[in-house]
Amino acid sequence: MPATLTRRPQATAFSIEDLLDSVRRGEVRIPEFQRPLRWTAEDVRDLFDSVYRGYPIGTLLFWKREAPAASVTLGPVRIDAPSTSQALWVVDGQQRITALTGVLLHPEDGERDDFSLFFDLETEEVVSSASDATPPQHWLPLRVVLDSELLLEWLNRYPGRAQHLEHTRRAIRFGKAIREYQVPAYVVEAAEEKTLRIIFKRLNTAGNPLIETEVFNALYGGVAGSRPASLGALAEDLKALSFGTLDESTLLELVLAVRGLDFTQSFQRQLREEDDLSETLQATQRALRDTIIFLKRDAGLAHLRLLPKPFSLHVLVRFFYLHPEPSPRSRELLSRWLWRRAVAGTLMDLTAWLSEPKELLACLQVDEEQAVQALLADLPAPNPNWGMPNSRIRHFNLEEPVSRLEANALLSLRPRHLLTGTPLDVASLVDELGPVAFRPIVTPKSLSRLTLSVRSLMWIVANRLFHPPLSDRSLFEVLVTPGHAASEALESHAILPTGLALLQGGEHVEFLKQRTLALNDLTIRFLKARTRWDESDRPSLQSLIVDDEED
Numbered sequence: 001m002p003a004t005l006t007r008r009p010q011a012t013a014f015s016i017e018d019l020l021d022s023v024r025r026g027e028v029r030i031p032e033f034q035r036p037l038r039w040t041a042e043d044v045r046d047l048f049d050s051v052y053r054g055y056p057i058g059t060l061l062f063w064k065r066e067a068p069a070a071s072v073t074l075g076p077v078r079i080d081a082p083s084t085s086q087a088l089w090v091v092d093g094q095q096r097i098t099a100l101t102g103v104l105l106h107p108e109d110g111e112r113d114d115f116s117l118f119f120d121l122e123t124e125e126v127v128s129s130a131s132d133a134t135p136p137q138h139w140l141p142l143r144v145v146l147d148s149e150l151l152l153e154w155l156n157r158y159p160g161r162a163q164h165l166e167h168t169r170r171a172i173r174f175g176k177a178i179r180e181y182q183v184p185a186y187v188v189e190a191a192e193e194k195t196l197r198i199i200f201k202r203l204n205t206a207g208n209p210l211i212e213t214e215v216f217n218a219l220y221g222g223v224a225g226s227r228p229a230s231l232g233a234l235a236e237d238l239k240a241l242s243f244g245t246l247d248e249s250t251l252l253e254l255v256l257a258v259r260g261l262d263f264t265q266s267f268q269r270q271l272r273e274e275d276d277l278s279e280t281l282q283a284t285q286r287a288l289r290d291t292i293i294f295l296k297r298d299a300g301l302a303h304l305r306l307l308p309k310p311f312s313l314h315v316l317v318r319f320f321y322l323h324p325e326p327s328p329r330s331r332e333l334l335s336r337w338l339w340r341r342a343v344a345g346t347l348m349d350l351t352a353w354l355s356e357p358k359e360l361l362a363c364l365q366v367d368e369e370q371a372v373q374a375l376l377a378d379l380p381a382p383n384p385n386w387g388m389p390n391s392r393i394r395h396f397n398l399e400e401p402v403s404r405l406e407a408n409a410l411l412s413l414r415p416r417h418l419l420t421g422t423p424l425d426v427a428s429l430v431d432e433l434g435p436v437a438f439r440p441i442v443t444p445k446s447l448s449r450l451t452l453s454v455r456s457l458m459w460i461v462a463n464r465l466f467h468p469p470l471s472d473r474s475l476f477e478v479l480v481t482p483g484h485a486a487s488e489a490l491e492s493h494a495i496l497p498t499g500l501a502l503l504q505g506g507e508h509v510e511f512l513k514q515r516t517l518a519l520n521d522l523t524i525r526f527l528k529a530r531t532r533w534d535e536s537d538r539p540s541l542q543s544l545i546v547d548d549e550e551d
Helices: 016-024 041-053 094-104 148-157 165-180 193-205 212-220 231-239 248-258 278-297 312-322 328-346 357-364 368-377 401-411 426-437 452-457 475-480 487-491 497-504 508-531
Strands: 010-015 060-067 070-074 077-081 084-092 117-120 125-128 139-141 182-189 438-440 464-466
Touching: 010 016, 016 077, 016 094, 016 165, 041 094, 041 117, 041 125, 041 165, 070 094, 084 094, 117 165, 148 165, 212 231, 212 248, 231 248, 231 278, 248 278, 248 312, 278 312, 278 328, 312 328, 312 357, 312 368, 328 368, 328 401, 328 508, 357 368, 401 464, 401 508, 426 438, 426 464, 452 508, 475 497, 497 508
Parallel strands: 060 182
Antiparallel strands: 010 182, 060 084, 070 077, 117 125, 117 139, 438 464
């Protein structure tokens, strides 16, 4: 059982000047269980920017106990610390203390590094300079601001002091803000090291850390009244289109794509805290709506979940952000690009050849028709012998690109209800049931005995039928009972009369083999009608007309 503290921690506050005075005297020590320094140069800069602007930087936790003489290293600063009975061992706050020490006590003759910070007296910004280039004269080195005498000496040598009196006032005000900033702290006394390890672990691992989308919403979410105000609001708006939903992680990637950033990387290294993304969120909303309309009407896609190449969505949203009203010809060619990319990456085994979506974003920032032509030019030449792989040994799984192609082809028949013959609401069913909407026809319960040959075909697409559940019977029972299934409904599920006869006659394997051939043929015809590799990809005639003034 963990030990209980015999004395409550002392709540106090250190000015940065007093804290670093303790560091210089060797009273601040780092326990062995502390993690290595993880902060980047940007983290260090942000810390000093927060101090200058008066933002909170968190609470420190110290363990007061004796310490032997030792050499203490904090960033570029090394201190020969004598033994002491009142050392402050850092339990929480190592990164901040190392940053403060490394910058403010940086050796004058030391190498330029991540702790080499300056205060720009013109812009009043904390800036870094890790290069060997000589910094501008109006950059105040932060290593002189902790000591007011060193600061005055620097100002006396400053060439621009006479011409820019406000620079002197800014330098003095900045130095005062840094030295007098109060850092809250707790000091624990008379605790065993084991107890401190427990405290450290709980401080650094307790609770669930914020995920990327939660951090984004906290930093950039709008206030009440703006629309959309967050990624969640963007997701809700998407539901009204009845074309599927997107998780907030994907929506965040789309926001980055609209902004022209690398959506494969964390936004926290690409955006600043002060950036206002309300316009970007609204632009993403508009571009995503236009993209979905294109996918439904032009590309013939049944649902977002069935998009054959998920990252194609990022390219399309960026395209419709830059070109919100493409011509009919551009929309037709863009649809060809979408399906050709799916075929090339899935059926032609050219995934490694295709450019990554983040690379395609760069070619979109030209005029509309040039952007479409650039996308088409990125694709490989067609292989006249491409076709569906063997479906007999491949499970139907909507997480797999081939299965999504098969699903789109099957849904292009506009499936109907087996009993009533009424068209099914594809989007609603996929939303409600997901992959379960593709229900098995032949199941173990529907067979008197489960042979090995039937078992091997149980999971292929030929044994799947897109349909809602029936309350009183199975799909198999409806199909094998003569006259129960509407004829127009059977055609909409690619079930031929000869195949139905096989199923009703107990020839389950032959039924699945025949339907496999029918679905393979359907999928090939579906994709060839959409890729149109045998047709010209010329831009619109209007774009080819040269004005007389240009002759």
